[in-house]
Amino acid sequence: KQEVTQIPAALSVPEGENLVLNCSFTDSAIYNLQWFRQDPGKGLTSLLLIQSSQREQTSGRLNASLDKSSGRSTLYIAASQPGDSATYLCALTEPTGTASKLTFGTGTRLQVTL
Amino acid sequence: EADIYQTPRYLVIGTGKKITLECSQTMGHDKMYWYQQDPGMELHLIHYSYGVNSTEKGDLSSESTVSRIRTEHFPLTLESARPSHTSQYLCASSEYSKGELFFGEGSRLTVL
Numbered sequence: 652k653q654e655v656t657q658i659p660a661a662l663s664v665p666e667g668e669n670l671v672l673n674c675s676f677t678d679s680a681i682y683n684l685q686w687f688r689q690d691p692g693k694g695l696t697s698l699l700l701i702q703s704s705q706r707e708q709t710s711g712r713l714n715a716s717l718d719k720s721s722g723r724s725t726l727y728i729a730a731s732q733p734g735d736s737a738t739y740l741c742a743l744t745e746p747t748g749t750a751s752k753l754t755f756g757t758g759t760r761l762q763v764t765l
Numbered sequence: 766e767a768d769i770y771q772t773p774r775y776l777v778i779g780t781g782k783k784i785t786l787e788c789s790q791t792m793g794h795d796k797m798y799w800y801q802q803d804p805g806m807e808l809h810l811i812h813y814s815y816g817v818n819s820t821e822k823g824d825l826s827s828e829s830t831v832s833r834i835r836t837e838h839f840p841l842t843l844e845s846a847r848p849s850h851t852s853q854y855l856c857a858s859s860e861y862s863k864g865e866l867f868f869g870e871g872s873r874l875t876v877l
Contacts, residue, residue, distance in 0.1 A: 685865060694771075694855050694868040695808075741809075742866075753866065755808050 671675040674741035772870035788856030797839040
């Protein structure tokens with residue numbers, strides 16, 4: 652059974668710092684991996700989607716990498732801002748089955764302070 | 766930005782009431798999903814649909830039911846709400862199987 656772990660569970664950084672969030676998974680046979688952010692009491696906002704054949708994806712200040720062989724993905728946030736404060740979730744889809752049934756990570760709660 | 770909408774955003778009701786949570790998307794996606802999330806906890810898939818007249822149960826057993834009469838609409842119904850149904854319900858859609866998921870803002874349900 653696929654298990655997805657995110658470390659650290661919580662992180663507080665001062666504004667302007669670059670930071671890396673980690674996502675580890677136990678079964679490297681994945682179809683794709685998606686990073687989301689979730690603000691308190693709200694839905695999930697899709698940030699980046701990496702297909703299993705890709706190594707990384709970039710969107711603005713965000714860069715996500717994927718290393719299937721080591722079972723790891725990282726989300727790099729450059730020049731962090733207070734508006735980046737949220738919970739960040741990674742989720743992966745496995746090749747078997749026909750539905751987009753994601754397995755979610757445990758999440759990293761990020762706080763960017765002034 | 767994703768065009769997927771959920772109503773109501775917040776709902777407080779008494780035990781035994783029937784409720785329907787609405788979810789609509791304007792992206793023409795065939796695949797739609799309902800997730801349940803308790804505060805600070807992980808998301809669990811409770812229902813999904815491949816298209817019109819297609820519905821399947823997810824990984825987490827739920828007393829709720831869903832219907833898919835139109836592509837853009839995927840409502841979730843609880844016939845008789847109980848306090849154990851108190852949770853946040855998140856609707857999502859994707860263009861194709863295993864594609865990028867887009868979520869609505871969620872419906873936070875409290876059953877007294």
